[in-house]
Amino acid sequence: MQSPAFLTISDLWIERGERVLCKGLNFNVSVGEIVRVLGDNGAGKSSLLKVIAGVIPSLEGCIYYFGQDITQDHSRLQQDTLYIGHLSGVKNMLTVEENLRWHCPDVTTDKLHSTLSILGLLPLLSTSIKSLSAGQVRRVALSRLWIQRKKLWLLDEPFVSLDAEGVAILESHMKQHVVAGGVVILTTHQALTSIHSRDIDLLS
Amino acid sequence: MTYTSFLKSECLVLWRRKYDIFNALLFFIMVVVLFPLGVNASPEFLAPAAGGIIWCAAVLAILMSIESMFKEDYSDGSLEQLVVSGLSLPLLVLIKISLQWVAVIFPLLVMMPLLSEMLYLSSGIFWVLVVTLIIGTPSLFLIGAIGSALTVSIKQGGVLLMLLILPFYLPVIIFATSAIQTAQSGLPYSGLLALLLAISLLFLVVSPFMTAISIKASVN
Amino acid sequence: MNWTWFHKLGSPKWFFLWSKSYALPLFFLGSVALVVGLIWGLAFTPADYLQGNSFRIIYIHVPVAILAQSCYLGLGFSGLIFLIWQMKIAPIFIQSIAPIGAVMALIALVSGAVWGKPTWGTWWVWDARLTSVLVLFLLYMGIIGLKNALDDVALANKSVAVIGAVGLINLPIIKYSVIWWNTLHQGATFTLTEKPAMAAEMWIPLLISVIGMYCLVASLVLWRMQSIILEREHRSNWVKQEVMNNGF
Structure with missing residues (x-):
């Protein structure tokens, strides 16, 4: 018997407002994959990530995490997930x-400092967020990818306002993550230059 | 995120935002001062009305501080992060409400001796007032949190929040001021205090869940 | 027990087709009962020995006051049902019934004031029942205001359900507190368990107008729900079919 996939999306329907965005969406995600969700504006890319993260409920369908149905109670998946949205x-x-x-x-000071120096934020360690630029705030949000050890990354337009x-x-950090057995699901309008991804197209 | 780290960050935010609470307290004093100036400054009027005046002013000040409870967390996405944290959202909400309560009510209680002196409240009644505030105001925060979570996505939600929440505050105001008045006329008032406590306990159970549902609906 | 009807109720389509034939008969039944009750009460019952003819306004005041409360009860329960079972019909019901309940509360307030003038000598008395109807009116306005302020349908549905359910829990407390706060009022006119103290020729027309009011409000709510369902589901095939066949 085949071992269950990392994440299985089965017959997923998503509704926003009065509009149905996804109709019967099916796909599997296995360990070590980078999945890029494609689609036009308003096709439901962000909504799909939010449904997986458990921010919004799905209209119908199931989500399985290692074969276990987590549609009703997302907390088991959420403990292994890092979701960074538009905000x-x-x-x-x-x-x-x-x-x-x-x-x-529980991050150690060393780890915190090394991460921030990778992202060029070390001089801003004790600066208040409100005095940072949009790009710097995005870097702070993304620095959680280095210090929090989570298997699944859900990234909604992570490259926005980055140089x-x-x-x-x-x-390169995403590549390391999947090599180490992690999973990344992201939405982006930019083409990925150095990493190979599997694309899922949401037709509107 | 853990419950402790959430608690710490909330304490820090409250500390950085101490001027908001300070403003709410100033507003509270202003409302209390309006009554002697606007209605009647004689002890014959003020002493019996003191409980009601202080309670109405406290309700307004609390509503002001509650209105923005989730606003900033909503706009910067921390509310979304609470939802996806895998921790129990009702418990996180309860932590936040409790901290807010402590941060607003303790300064309020510290000012109470001064205000009760200004309103000619006798010292025996003063303690009844303090007790009603301690056991009555938790329900105001708990109910207010539901309304605040419901109106968090509305830009000018303040007036709507008041319209939504004030009817629910009526029993608390009625029982609290009645307890003070009953004490002033020398009758036993412990039953009314028990009612206040019962309302607070009821909403201690109901409110975190309702607030969590409202937050989940608002964050989308 | 068979629960399929309960689950079917959750489907707007099923509800629409089921309720289609009920609204009109209910409306006629309600109107007839109301007219009979009102004419009987206003013209043929003997005058009250204490209040004279002014008591006759109870034939308007009592039905609308009862309906204002019943509507809130229904609203609160459907809010609870929506929160627990996610039934799609519940928010439609809330949206339909809230303005009707608000109008009932408003008529109760106005008729109470008209009744108050000859009875107490003023238009407004801080009587427990009037005050609690006023609070009820404010609760309705809060719900309607919240519904209108929220653009997102899903959020608006959840929000009114939450506030309705909290109101359901809190309404008895509010009512009790207001009654306790002012016990100088007449007792409730109707109780289901005790024999009414009014003379039979007084309360029978009252009963008829209360029943008529229930039917009337039920028909209005059904109509409102049907039009909201049509509006919300206007893209679906069954609505097109319905409009083609019946030409709504």
């Missing part, structure tokens, strides 16, 4: 370090 998910009133310690309380150098750093 950064970092608090304006807190500093960079405080934000990261909120998301990941070329930031994109390269992120792509």
Whole structure:
């Protein structure tokens, strides 16, 4: 018998407002894969990620995590998932370090510093988020990918407001992640330059 | 994210936002001052009305501080992160409400001796007032959190929040001020305190779940 | 027990087809009962020995006040049902019944004030029943306001359900607190368990107008629900079929 896939999406229907976005979507994701969700604006790329993350409920259909139905209770998958959406998910009133310690309380200071120096944020360690630029805030949000050890990454337009150098750093980190047995599901309008992805097209 | 790290970050945010709470307290004092100036400054009017005045002012100040409870978390995406954290959302909500309650109510209680003196409240009644505030205001925060989560996505949600929530506050205001008035006329008032406590306990059970449902509906 | 009817109720299509034939008869039944009850009550019952002819307004006031509360009860329960079973028909019901309930509460307030003028000498008395109807009216307005302020349908549905369910829990507390706050009021006119203290020729027309009011409101709610269903499902095939066949 074949072992169950990392994530199985079976006959998934998603509704936003009064509009049905996905009709009977099926796909499998196995360990070590980068899945890129494609589709026009409003085709439901973000909604699909949100449904997998458990932010919004699906209209119908099931999601299996290692063969286990998690459609009703997402918490088992959520413990292994890092979701970064359009909104950064970092608090304006807190500093960079405080934000990261909120998301990941058990990170060591060494790890925190090395991560931030990779992303060029080390000088901003105790700067308040509200005085950072959009690109810097995005880097802070993405730095969670280095310090939190989660198997599944759900990234909604992660390259937005990143410069070329930031994109390269992120792509190489994604590659490391999948080589180490992780899974990435992302939406992006940009072509991935250095990594190979499997594409899923949402037809609108 | 863990419950402890959430608690720590919320404490930090509250501390950084201390001026908001300070403003709510100033507003509270302003409303209390309006009554002697606007209605009647004689002890014959103020002493019996003191409980009602303080409670109405406290309700308005609490509504002000509750309105923005989830606003910033909603716009920067931290609310979304709470939903996907895999932790129990009702519990996270309860932590947030409790912190907010402590942050608003303790400064309020500290000002109480001064205000009760200004409103000619006798010292025996003062303690009844303090007890009603301690056991009555949790329900105000718990109910308010539901309304705040429901209106979080509306830009000008403040007035709507008041319209939505104030009717639910009526029993608390009625029982609290009645307890104070009953104490002033020398009758036993413990039954009313028990009712206040019962309402707070009821919403302690109901509110975190309802707030969590509302947050999940709002974050989409 | 067979629960299929309960699940079928969740489907707007099924509900529409099922309810289509009920609204009109209910409307006629309600109108006739209301007219009979009102004419009997307003013209043929003897005057009250204490309040004279002014008591006759109870034939309007009591039915609308009862309906205002019943509507909220229905609203609260369907909110709860929506939160538990995600039944699609529940928010449609809430959306239909809220304005009707608000109008009932408003008529109850106005007729109460008209009744108050000859009875107490003022238009408004902080009487427990009037006050709780006022609170009820505010609750309705809050729900309607929230519904209108939220653009996202799913969010609006959830929100009114939450606030309705919380209201259902809180309404008895509000009512009790208001009654406790002012016990200087007349007791409830109707109780189901005790024999009414009014003379039979007084309460029979009242009963008829209450029943008529229930039927009337039920028919109005059904109509509103049907039009909301048609609007929401206007893209689906069965609606097209329906419009082709019956020419709504």
